[in-house]
Amino acid sequence: MSHKYELPKEVIEIYEGIKNMSIRGAGKIAKHAVTALVKAAEAFKGDETRDFLKYMEYVGSYLKSARPTAVSLPNAIMYVLTKLRKASVTSVDEGKQIVASLAQDFIKRADEALKIIGELGSRRIENGDIIMTHCHSTAATSVITTAYKKGKVSVVYVKETRPAFQGLITAKTLAEEGLEVIIIPDSSVRYFMKKVDKVVVGADTVAANGAVVNKIGTSLVALAAKEARVRFYVATETFKFSPYTLLGELVPIEVRDPREIVDEEWLKENRGVKIFNPVFDVTPPEYIDAIITEKGVIPPQAALLLLIEDYGADLREIGTNTPTVWEE
Ligand code: RUB
Numbered sequence: 376m377s378h379k380y381e382l383p384k385e386v387i388e389i390y391e392g393i394k395n396m397s398i399r400g401a402g403k404i405a406k407h408a409v410t411a412l413v414k415a416a417e418a419f420k421g422d423e424t425r426d427f428l429k430y431m432e433y434v435g436s437y438l439k440s441a442r443p444t445a446v447s448l449p450n451a452i453m454y455v456l457t458k459l460r461k462a463s464v465t466s467v468d469e470g471k472q473i474v475a476s477l478a479q480d481f482i483k484r485a486d487e488a489l490k491i492i493g494e495l496g497s498r499r500i501e502n503g504d505i506i507m508t509h510c511h512s513t514a515a516t517s518v519i520t521t522a523y524k525k526g527k528v529s530v531v532y533v534k535e536t537r538p539a540f541q542g543l544i545t546a547k548t549l550a551e552e553g554l555e556v557i558i559i560p561d562s563s564v565r566y567f568m569k570k571v572d573k574v575v576v577g578a579d580t581v582a583a584n585g586a587v588v589n590k591i592g593t594s595l596v597a598l599a600a601k602e603a604r605v606r607f608y609v610a611t612e613t614f615k616f617s618p619y620t621l622l623g624e625l626v627p628i629e630v631r632d633p634r635e636i637v638d639e640e641w642l643k644e645n646r647g648v649k650i651f652n653p654v655f656d657v658t659p660p661e662y663i664d665a666i667i668t669e670k671g672v673i674p675p676q677a678a679l680l681l682l683i684e685d686y687g688a689d690l691r692e693i694g695t696n697t698p699t700v701w702e703e
Contacts, residue, residue, distance in 0.1 A: 383418035393441035405451035409478035488669035493517035510590035512577020514610035578611035585660030585675025597662035618686035
């Protein structure tokens, strides 16, 4: 890919890592994105503040284009760049310092949020509860492990989460914490739901109406939970709430390479077969009992209030989240 500016290798590595999913999960994506902004700022060579600010905007839109669905990515970049824009920076060095301290602040808040979510969420789990989870979410894992440390969780059913099998990461993480974990095939969700007391999942994006976008298959878990009258909780930091949905934008659903489902050879042997690989889906607010955030446990319908509190004043400046298309 050719760039308008020479970008440091760490920035390109983070972009590629997000794109190829070696850096994955909405929270981790956000933290790596602000780290990439710091690396980019440090590498800037010029003396003109205006050039520095333009360069940072360029890096921000480049990083945002890595993956489309998790709003944590544009929100994290906006956290740094909006404040940088407003800071009336007078020198490049000052700009670099501001980027570093905003990124540090974002990461610190994100880490604190995970702990608070763990604590608040654990209060929703009762003694002996059997939990089901989907994909790998650090926020959901924080709730489950905190509840376990209070002696509350008996078993966790972890869906394998095809095609990328992020459930295996969750299973390993929870087992290392000492929990009893059972991996189940994705297609068995309804079969096992009758044994489950609570579902806890994460989020990539929360829309203004309280709908939650998360790894494909989440909405089927929610459907099965509703049928079985099992409580369905979403654990998420508020930086995954989408201000763009306040402006009526839809959340783009990422469609990935068919080779994540079948290999190249199979594709060649079966050229007539089309494969479609959407990797996120939307769970409507009616299927969600509560959203566990660092600002409190809220009904999904209150997402709008949190969004107005966080972004209401800046709404005119937020603009669109339509990703730039980068030539490769
Ligand atoms: C990950 C996924 C996770 C959310 C929340 O998808 O859907 O449930 O990102 O994770 P992918 P966290 O593996 O495609 O990135 O709570 O860690 O932010």
